[in-house]
Amino acid sequence: MTTNADVQSLFPLKLQNVSLNLNEKPVLKDVNLTISDHGVTVILGHNGAGKSMLLKILHGLLQPSSGTIHWGDTNHASDQVRRRQAMVFQKPVLLKRSVEANIKYALDLPHSHSKWSCVELLEHAELTPLANRAARSLSGGEQQRLAFARAMATGPEVLFLDEPTANLDPDATLHLESLIQTASASDIKVFLVTHDMGQAKRLATEILFMRNGSVEEHALKEDFFNRPSSPYCQSFIDGVLLSNNH
Amino acid sequence: MQDIWQSFELAWTLIVNLNPALSEIVLLSLRVSLTATLIACLVGMPLGALLGIRHFRGKWAVTVVLNTFMGMPPVVLGLLFYMVLSASGPLGWLQLLYTPGAMILVQVFLILPIVTALTKQIIEDAWVEYQPLFQSLCVSRSGAVKTMLWDTRTSLLTVSLAGFARAISEVGAVIVVGGNINHLTRVMTTAIALETSKGDLAMALALGMVLLMIALTVNAMVFSARQRLPV
Amino acid sequence: MKPLLIKLLITLTLSAPLHSTYAGESILVQSTTSTANSGLYDFILPLFEQQTNIKVNVVAVGTGQAIRNARNCDADVLLVHAKSSEEKFVEEGYGVQRLDLMYNDFVIVGPQNDPADINEADNATDALSKIAAGKALFASRGDNSGTHKKEVSLWQATSIDPTTDSGRWYRETGSGMGATLNVSVGMNAYTLTDRATWISFNNKQQHKILLEGDSTLFNQYGVILVNEKKCPDTNSHAGQKFIDWMTSPEGQQRIAQFTLDDQQLFYPNAAPQ
Numbered sequence: 159m160t161t162n163a164d165v166q167s168l169f170p171l172k173l174q175n176v177s178l179n180l181n182e183k184p185v186l187k188d189v190n191l192t193i194s195d196h197g198v199t200v201i202l203g204h205n206g207a208g209k210s211m212l213l214k215i216l217h218g219l220l221q222p223s224s225g226t227i228h229w230g231d232t233n234h235a236s237d238q239v240r241r242r243q244a245m246v247f248q249k250p251v252l253l254k255r256s257v258e259a260n261i262k263y264a265l266d267l268p269h270s271h272s273k274w275s276c277v278e279l280l281e282h283a284e285l286t287p288l289a290n291r292a293a294r295s296l297s298g299g300e301q302q303r304l305a306f307a308r309a310m311a312t313g314p315e316v317l318f319l320d321e322p323t324a325n326l327d328p329d330a331t332l333h334l335e336s337l338i339q340t341a342s343a344s345d346i347k348v349f350l351v352t353h354d355m356g357q358a359k360r361l362a363t364e365i366l367f368m369r370n371g372s373v374e375e376h377a378l379k380e381d382f383f384n385r386p387s388s389p390y391c392q393s394f395i396d397g398v399l400l401s402n403n404h
Numbered sequence: 405m406q407d408i409w410q411s412f413e414l415a416w417t418l419i420v421n422l423n424p425a426l427s428e429i430v431l432l433s434l435r436v437s438l439t440a441t442l443i444a445c446l447v448g449m450p451l452g453a454l455l456g457i458r459h460f461r462g463k464w465a466v467t468v469v470l471n472t473f474m475g476m477p478p479v480v481l482g483l484l485f486y487m488v489l490s491a492s493g494p495l496g497w498l499q500l501l502y503t504p505g506a507m508i509l510v511q512v513f514l515i516l517p518i519v520t521a522l523t524k525q526i527i528e529d530a531w532v533e534y535q536p537l538f539q540s541l542c543v544s545r546s547g548a549v550k551t552m553l554w555d556t557r558t559s560l561l562t563v564s565l566a567g568f569a570r571a572i573s574e575v576g577a578v579i580v581v582g583g584n585i586n587h588l589t590r591v592m593t594t595a596i597a598l599e600t601s602k603g604d605l606a607m608a609l610a611l612g613m614v615l616l617m618i619a620l621t622v623n624a625m626v627f628s629a630r631q632r633l634p635v
Numbered sequence: 636m637k638p639l640l641i642k643l644l645i646t647l648t649l650s651a652p653l654h655s656t657y658a659g660e661s662i663l664v665q666s667t668t669s670t671a672n673s674g675l676y677d678f679i680l681p682l683f684e685q686q687t688n689i690k691v692n693v694v695a696v697g698t699g700q701a702i703r704n705a706r707n708c709d710a711d712v713l714l715v716h717a718k719s720s721e722e723k724f725v726e727e728g729y730g731v732q733r734l735d736l737m738y739n740d741f742v743i744v745g746p747q748n749d750p751a752d753i754n755e756a757d758n759a760t761d762a763l764s765k766i767a768a769g770k771a772l773f774a775s776r777g778d779n780s781g782t783h784k785k786e787v788s789l790w791q792a793t794s795i796d797p798t799t800d801s802g803r804w805y806r807e808t809g810s811g812m813g814a815t816l817n818v819s820v821g822m823n824a825y826t827l828t829d830r831a832t833w834i835s836f837n838n839k840q841q842h843k844i845l846l847e848g849d850s851t852l853f854n855q856y857g858v859i860l861v862n863e864k865k866c867p868d869t870n871s872h873a874g875q876k877f878i879d880w881m882t883s884p885e886g887q888q889r890i891a892q893f894t895l896d897d898q899q900l901f902y903p904n905a906a907p908q
Binding site: 217241243245247253254263264 | 534536551
């Protein structure tokens with residue numbers, strides 16, 4: 159972890175009886191979780207299972223309707239927690255500026271404590287030749303790499319990725335996956351929402367499988383794929399088309 | 405028809421000969437309306453942005469009033485400012501009446517609702533897209549406003565042009581607070597009104613064409629600058 | 636292009652004078668459109684400004700509005716043509732003293748074919764009666780200006796109230812003399828106008844003077860210094876200089892010299908000082 163001695167650790171992350179209602183509809187139901195700072199937590203599940211909502215609650219973009227969330231000893235409602243995290247959205251929200259300016263924007267935030275310079279971040283995401291291009295003129299894969307590099311520019315301890323490769327071709331997907339692996343290797347905790355089973359197998363340390371707003375299974379990758387706890391999990395892994403309600 | 409053709413010839417002669425009386429009027433028109441546009445943008449754009457992202461009680465009422473003021477008849481605003489700036493009015497001590505300063509002031513208030521309302525709409529739309537990012541990055545409200553004002557710069561340039569167009573083309577407000585005084589407060593539109601009242605319709609139309617040429621030049625310059633905005 | 640644009644913006648905006656850039660003294664004259672539009676001031680003022688170094692700023696509006704503005708202290712000198720209103724203005728203490736300055740006359744203009752035959756009329760009252768009787772179109776200023784007040788007094792002499800037919804043959808434009816003449820020409824109507832505006836009016840088309848020379852059509856211009864007791868910020872000193880010069884033999888001669896198309900527009904008649 160990049161945590162200094164005088165800064166409290168964000169882990170373990172603890173959710174107790176967390177529920178979320180949107181427009182009077184339950185989206186998350188009584189979620190209880192303990193997650194360590196280790197590796198990549200991949201969140202799987204069908205559309206509407208509550209994966210993205212869980213991610214947003216963890217990042218503090220949404221407040222739970224009930225229940226408590228603690229990052230280490232810190233109540234998650236504080237801005238202090240979010241400043242040590244970053245998020246990459248499914249559809250990247252790039253500023254209408256150059257590639258370089260997008261990264262500098264995050265670097266120049268008062269709470270950024272990135273170890274890397276703009277040049278290093280560009281180089282790492284292989285965007286150096288595109289530094290002066292308009293960010294929104296890039297290809298989908300390049301845009302997502304830029305969003306990733308910009309997230310890294312805040313120097314996060316936790317990274318939330320909401321289906322970052324959903325609209326990318328295989329090459330672009332692999333490219334982004336290698337960036338995710340490097341980040342994880344440098345002790346950044348990664349939460350990844352994906353629909354791509356292969357990606358889950360490639361990247362995950364542990365799997366959070368969600369169904370109808372509840373956590374159906376929380377297990378190490380090997381256990382999840384080799385010894386699924388329920389027939390529902392098994393059919394999901396096998397790629398059987400299932401209705402969320404069955 | 406003959407009159408119209410005559411006006412074209414006259415407009416051409418006026419421009420080609422760089423008529424000094426005309427250039428004085430043209431320059432004052434540009435000074436007044438550009439200054440008014442600049443001030444209105446400096447005030448109206450941040451204001452519009454704040455209105456765009458803030459939620460408060462009665463916001464709809466503010467929006468409706470603002471949109472209504474976009475249709476404020478210039479002459480009504482002119483009369484209001486005449487009463488305020490008149491020597492017997494509350495701000496008479498400023499001694500602004502019948503000066504270019506008064507004309508700038510009245511035009512600022514004339515186009516401020518346009519600039520503010522259009523900016524509000526643009527920032528509101530941008531906010532839908534940017535809000536999650538700002539929240540994720542813990543960007544302050546003022547930081548968010550600054551970021552969005554820069555990111556919507558091409559749209560805002562068009563907003564400023566809309567404001568400028570309204571300012572340079574209105575006659576009602578400037579003629580009341582400016583007085584159309586020769587060599588002091590005579591601008592293109594008041595000169596056109598004067599020539600019309602003298603029955604010199606060809607000259608009035610020629611001046612109108614010159615005014616359009618100026619507006620064309622300003623628009624072309626802004627358009628070319630827009631192409632060169634940093635990406 | 637961009638540096639040029641920025642340079643242009645800066646020079647245009649920052650250099651914009653809030654007040655007049657004129658360094659010396661200046662006065663504000665509230666006057667009628669007839670005097671200003673004819674070009675009288677452009678002809679006589681340079682001489683005065685050169686001799687006294689006083690800049691004269693003229694706001695040309697209808698007499699009614701000019702008096703209103705002067706009542707609000709937005710003037711140093713009032714130069715209009717509605718004697719009774721001017722006298723009232725002085726009586727109420729807004730003006731120091733009213734002086735005769737010059738005169739010309741009103742004329743009735745109309746379409747060349749003269750449908751109401753006012754060319755044959757004995758005088759203005761007769762002409763207006765014929766217009767009313769024939770329900771011929773008549774364009775009125777309807778704006779409480781000096782010319783409008785004169786027109787109203789002429790109608791009073793005929794005992795006809797044309798406003799009962801307003802919108803039918805009697806058309807009130809509510810605008811300045813020039814705008815009303817444009818309307819009059821456009822709809823083939825009769826109109827009362829001062830001679831100076833008519834001579835300098837460029838859009839006569841088929842209109843011409845059909846009645847003139849009646850003594851009731853006399854048009855007297857007066858000049859008044861705004862009273863500093865009512866309006867403390869008034870530049871009385873320079874204003875008085877302007878009035879003194881206008882009524883001096885030199886100023887009066889200059890007024891007489893002003894011609895358009897070889898016609899004299901104003902006849903000086905200030906009392907000798």
